[in-house]
Amino acid sequence: MARSAAARKKPVSEPAPRKRDDAGGAIPTEKPPRPFSSPYKRARRDRGAETRAQLIEAALDVFGRIGFEGAATREIAKRAGANLAAIVYHFGSKEALHLAVAEHVAERIATSVGPALAAAADPAATATPDGARRMFTRLIETYVEVIIGSAEAERWARFIVREQMQPSGAFEVIYRIMGGSVELATRLVAVVTGRPEDEETRLRVFTIFGQVLVFRVAQALVLRRMGWTAIGQREREEIKRIVTGHIDLLLGGKAKP
Amino acid sequence: MARSAAARKKPVSEPAPRKRDDAGGAIPTEKPPRPFSSPYKRARRDRGAETRAQLIEAALDVFGRIGFEGAATREIAKRAGANLAAIVYHFGSKEALHLAVAEHVAERIATSVGPALAAAADPAATATPDGARRMFTRLIETYVEVIIGSAEAERWARFIVREQMQPSGAFEVIYRIMGGSVELATRLVAVVTGRPEDEETRLRVFTIFGQVLVFRVAQALVLRRMGWTAIGQREREEIKRIVTGHIDLLLGGKAKP
DNA sequence: CATTTTAATTCAATCGATCGTATTAGTTTG
DNA sequence: CAAACTAATACGATCGATTGAATTAAAATG
Numbered sequence: 257m258a259r260s261a262a263a264r265k266k267p268v269s270e271p272a273p274r275k276r277d278d279a280g281g282a283i284p285t286e287k288p289p290r291p292f293s294s295p296y297k298r299a300r301r302d303r304g305a306e307t308r309a310q311l312i313e314a315a316l317d318v319f320g321r322i323g324f325e326g327a328a329t330r331e332i333a334k335r336a337g338a339n340l341a342a343i344v345y346h347f348g349s350k351e352a353l354h355l356a357v358a359e360h361v362a363e364r365i366a367t368s369v370g371p372a373l374a375a376a377a378d379p380a381a382t383a384t385p386d387g388a389r390r391m392f393t394r395l396i397e398t399y400v401e402v403i404i405g406s407a408e409a410e411r412w413a414r415f416i417v418r419e420q421m422q423p424s425g426a427f428e429v430i431y432r433i434m435g436g437s438v439e440l441a442t443r444l445v446a447v448v449t450g451r452p453e454d455e456e457t458r459l460r461v462f463t464i465f466g467q468v469l470v471f472r473v474a475q476a477l478v479l480r481r482m483g484w485t486a487i488g489q490r491e492r493e494e495i496k497r498i499v500t501g502h503i504d505l506l507l508g509g510k511a512k513p
Numbered sequence: 514m515a516r517s518a519a520a521r522k523k524p525v526s527e528p529a530p531r532k533r534d535d536a537g538g539a540i541p542t543e544k545p546p547r548p549f550s551s552p553y554k555r556a557r558r559d560r561g562a563e564t565r566a567q568l569i570e571a572a573l574d575v576f577g578r579i580g581f582e583g584a585a586t587r588e589i590a591k592r593a594g595a596n597l598a599a600i601v602y603h604f605g606s607k608e609a610l611h612l613a614v615a616e617h618v619a620e621r622i623a624t625s626v627g628p629a630l631a632a633a634a635d636p637a638a639t640a641t642p643d644g645a646r647r648m649f650t651r652l653i654e655t656y657v658e659v660i661i662g663s664a665e666a667e668r669w670a671r672f673i674v675r676e677q678m679q680p681s682g683a684f685e686v687i688y689r690i691m692g693g694s695v696e697l698a699t700r701l702v703a704v705v706t707g708r709p710e711d712e713e714t715r716l717r718v719f720t721i722f723g724q725v726l727v728f729r730v731a732q733a734l735v736l737r738r739m740g741w742t743a744i745g746q747r748e749r750e751e752i753k754r755i756v757t758g759h760i761d762l763l764l765g766g767k768a769k770p
Numbered sequence: 771c772a773t774t775t776t777a778a779t780t781c782a783a784t785c786g787a788t789c790g791t792a793t794t795a796g797t798t799t800g
Numbered sequence: 801c802a803a804a805c806t807a808a809t810a811c812g813a814t815c816g817a818t819t820g821a822a823t824t825a826a827a828a829t830g
């Protein structure tokens with residue numbers, strides 16, 4: 257009864273034109289893409305795109321800091337400069353917004369590490385142990401920049417780690433890109449060491465990722481211990497140097513440069 | 514007016530007789546300690562100790578999983594088998610309970626890694642690089658057990674990681690024990706490598722801790738990637754083997770066993 | 771030893787505030 | 801105008817916290 261009116265009004269449950277086919281290797285641009293140039297047919301300029309984007313950005317921050325249950329939709333709307341009803345209008349529910357944030361994070365990560373991933377997936381570049389090692393090192397350096405570099409990644413990390421500790425439906429979305437990265441990295445390491453992609457190799461890859469990850473998830477401890485106020489370019493280069501040096505030590509004697 | 518009655522009744526804001534002098538290296542027993550034998554003066558038996566302990570245990574779990582803001586005091590009280598009002602009665606507020614949990618975690622960690630820390634701090638055992646290496650390896654193995662070992666430690670870890678990503682007053686409490694561990698580990702590594710405790714050495718120690726930490730903060734990813742359903746004894750031993758092997762590779766050629 | 775007193779603790783009921791969501795009227799735009 | 805979108809308000813549920821009475825057991829008293 258009371259449903260009919262609502263059903264007529266809202267385009268919800270088809271979360272947005274933000275949807276892409278299936279993403280994959282494509283590299284989306286930073287800004288929300290315009291639908292077309294302007295055949296002004298049904299394609300009215302998506303006025304709500306900006307609101308959606310701001311809601312997602314605000315939600316990413318609030319969900320990451322406070323957690324899903326604790327996060328208040330009013331706070332998210334306020335930070336996004338949007339109306340409270342906009343959340344339900346654009347996404348359908350708080351939970352759907354949470355999922356949209358996960359998809360956004362997955363997309364942004366794909367954008368950030370996509371080039372390095374694509375390069376590493378090139379069979380030609382990974383034919384020899386030396387080539388694989390160079391690709392792997394580059395991949396890890398990229399991860400250093402992404403994971404502890406950008407302020408944006410700080411928000412991603414909070415959101416993702418929360419999902420790790422209490423996985424929800426959003427974990428599935430995140431896993432697609434994360435799992436692929438780990439899988440690719442494992443293949444590279446297997447080539448470098450000349451060993452199969454067995455349990456040991458997979459675990460070793462995780463420990464290498466952990467060497468970067470620690471600077472993100474234990475950052476409060478790191479900053480205090482190191483006497484740093486922030487991890488800037490200098491600190492990042494130093495971390496890169498240490499970690500790549502460790503990789504050389506761990507994956508066998510370093511080849512000539 | 515309405516205050517006088519309340520003021521008379523509650524012992525709050527002096528959180529409990531649970532308070533110890535300053536803890537430190539002492540190893541508290543599991544059960545709440547009796548005040549004295551019984552000079553039956555003012556020392557009545559602390560009936561509320563058990564309720565407090567159960568509230569802290571329940572709060573540790575709920576805070577760790579849901580986060581501070583999202584956690585419901587009703588849920589905590591329910592899990593503790595206590596009344597909702599017991600939280601305010603024993604701790605004063607939800608936030609004070611959060612701090613009490615942090616202190617509890619710090620105490621329990623001190624108990625768990627205390628022996629390994631004390632052994633590692635013994636000057637005699639760390640006089641030679643080989644001795645220092647053995648101590649460091651033992652320390653890391655202890656951390657594997659603590660961080661990804663017991664079910665209890667799993668709850669600690671969730672709580673601590675949350676504090677790292679969004680430090681609150683509880684971070685200060687946790688840092689006391691964590692910072693000391695990192696400092697000691699750095700000293701050991703410096704002895705092993707024969708290098709000073711400079712920035713590089715400190716960073717290297719973090720990367721080694723990261724190799725363990727990753728199995729906690731990215732556990733959902735690890736489980737799915739490895740095809741595990743949980744990290745049990747077998748998986749833990751495998752992780753220990755990998756990480757200690759890495760330590761040998763990283764800190765210089767392994768000495769004879 | 772029996773009783774009363776007293777403080778510590780637990781309990782159910784309840785408060786105002788805020789939560790996510792629903793509803794409806796109004797505004798903007800092609 | 802019709803569709804897309806925002807603003808404002810309402811609603812039932814749940815939040816952390818408060819209250820005052822009931823319960824408990826040690827201490828004081830006779």
